[in-house]
Amino acid sequence: MAKLEIFGQPLPHMPWQERQGQRGVMWRDTANPIIPRDLLPTSNSIFNSAVVPFAEGFAGVFRCDDTNRRMALHVGFSDDGVLWHINEQPLRFECDNEEIGQWVYGYDPRVCRIGERYYVTWCNGYHGPTIGVAWTDDFVTFHQMENAFLPYNRNGVLFPRKINGHFAMLSRPSDTGHTPFGDIFYSESPDLVFWGRHRHVMSPAPFEVSAWQCMKIGAGPIPIETSEGWLIFHHGVLHSCNGYVYSFGSSLLDLEQPWKVIARSGPYLISPQMPYECVGDVPNVCFPCAALHDPATGRVAVYYGCADTVTSLAYGYIPEIIAFTKETNIEP
Numbered sequence: 204m205a206k207l208e209i210f211g212q213p214l215p216h217m218p219w220q221e222r223q224g225q226r227g228v229m230w231r232d233t234a235n236p237i238i239p240r241d242l243l244p245t246s247n248s249i250f251n252s253a254v255v256p257f258a259e260g261f262a263g264v265f266r267c268d269d270t271n272r273r274m275a276l277h278v279g280f281s282d283d284g285v286l287w288h289i290n291e292q293p294l295r296f297e298c299d300n301e302e303i304g305q306w307v308y309g310y311d312p313r314v315c316r317i318g319e320r321y322y323v324t325w326c327n328g329y330h331g332p333t334i335g336v337a338w339t340d341d342f343v344t345f346h347q348m349e350n351a352f353l354p355y356n357r358n359g360v361l362f363p364r365k366i367n368g369h370f371a372m373l374s375r376p377s378d379t380g381h382t383p384f385g386d387i388f389y390s391e392s393p394d395l396v397f398w399g400r401h402r403h404v405m406s407p408a409p410f411e412v413s414a415w416q417c418m419k420i421g422a423g424p425i426p427i428e429t430s431e432g433w434l435i436f437h438h439g440v441l442h443s444c445n446g447y448v449y450s451f452g453s454s455l456l457d458l459e460q461p462w463k464v465i466a467r468s469g470p471y472l473i474s475p476q477m478p479y480e481c482v483g484d485v486p487n488v489c490f491p492c493a494a495l496h497d498p499a500t501g502r503v504a505v506y507y508g509c510a511d512t513v514t515s516l517a518y519g520y521i522p523e524i525i526a527f528t529k530e531t532n533i534e535p
Contacts, residue, residue, distance in 0.1 A: 207522050208430035209498040211363075214256055217495045218284040218504045218516055228527045229472045229505070229519035236479050236513035237285050238265075243277070244291065245269045248484055250508030253314040254284065254493040255321060262342045263493070264312040264323055265289055266508075274310040276325060278342050284495060284504070285516070296337050296347035304347055309335065313492060315361040315425045317370070322395070324351070324359040324372070331379050334359030334372075336395055349396045355379060358387075358421035360435075363428065366459060370395050373404065373422040373435070373461075381447075385419030387437065389462040402462035405454065407439070412533050413469045415450045418442045423451060423491035424505060431525050432456055432465045436491045436505060439471070449488040450474035451507065453528045466532040472524070473507065473517050483510025496521060 222230045240248045252265040260282040267277045267289065279289035298304025307328030315322050320338045323345065327335030331354030337347040351359055355377045362371040369391040377385055387404040410417040416439025426433040432455035441448040450471040457463040475487040493506040501521045509515050 209521055210428040211496055211498050213499060214495055214497040217497055219502055220518060228523055229517045232516040235515040236509055237516055238287055238514035240512050242289055248512045250511055250514050251311045251490050251492050252514055253312045254506050255314045255316055264314055266310050274308040276309045276312055296345045298347035313360050315363055322361055324361060326357050331355045332357055334374060351398050360422040362426055369393055375421040385421060387420055387422055404462045405464055408533055415439050415441050415471045424494035427496055432458055433461055438490055449490050451489055451491045453524050455528055464534050466529045467534045468528045469531040469533040479513055480509045483512030485511035
């Protein structure tokens with residue numbers, strides 16, 4: 204069997220903590236939540252946020268709902284990826300188009316480095332939720348582009364390199380509210396403005412097969428390229444008698460045709476079990492939005508929002524997660 208190759212920039216200084224007696228393929232940082240809800244003087248909650256390596260440390264775009272309960276994005280910086288300084292003033296995008304650039308709301312960002320630019324995608328308010336796109340090279344000035352899709356859409360996640368010569372994105376078409384459905388789709392673009400070649404990727408699983416992801420699913424962090432395929436972490440939702448329960452698992456997608464699923468985990472990797480995941484503004488939520496990984500060691504650290512209130516870290520080894528995904532595969 205060929206040795207697993209993991210691609211990406213070396214990141215030996217990424218956040219990391221060993222299992223310390225915890226069971227499971229992935230495990231939680233014992234200091235969770237690493238970002239409290241009130242880190243800013245005006246923040247009601249800080250969750251569902253994106254982090255990338257930047258300069259000698261890390262930068263991120265954070266969802267910070269304020270005490271008016273307005274959904275805003277803020278920039279943050281960290282030396283170690285655990286202790287964060289988040290700007291008190293919300294991020295404001297520069298945009299040549301006054302209509303597109305009019306701020307309504309923004310939430311659940313992702314950040315993807317492609318070449319020398321860092322691209323931000325987020326759920327942008329434009330006659331309903333859609334996917335905003337912007338780029339920066341310094342995390343100071345952000346240039347907003349056209350929205351990727353018509354309303355209604357969420358969970359726009361770019362791939363870290365072009366595929367077949369095109370930019371590529373996963374998304375989850377939705378509706379105006381708390382969508383009671385949701386499949387993952389793949390789209391391509393020559394210029395990050397015009398999107399097409401839409402392909403279906405995954406549907407929710409049948410309840411009797413994998414109940415934690417039976418109502419809706421959505422892509423989480425930026426896909427990680429490996430010789431086995433694109434490793435993605437995706438959230439899934441169970442509609443229980445007490446409301447929605449958000450967990451996350453893993454899938455492998457074909458490298459050159461990412462709409463083709465190689466394997467998809469049946470069991471979840473992380474599900475709401477700790478008090479900070481079960482109790483908050485929206486109980487029972489583990490929602491991944493970012494991942495850091497080091498190819499040499501196979502380590503991965505996933506940032507995930509907890510109960511729509513705080514931000515936590517979970518760790519794992521990519522070879523173990525891939526093996527788990529294949530061994531528990533529910534795809535036909």
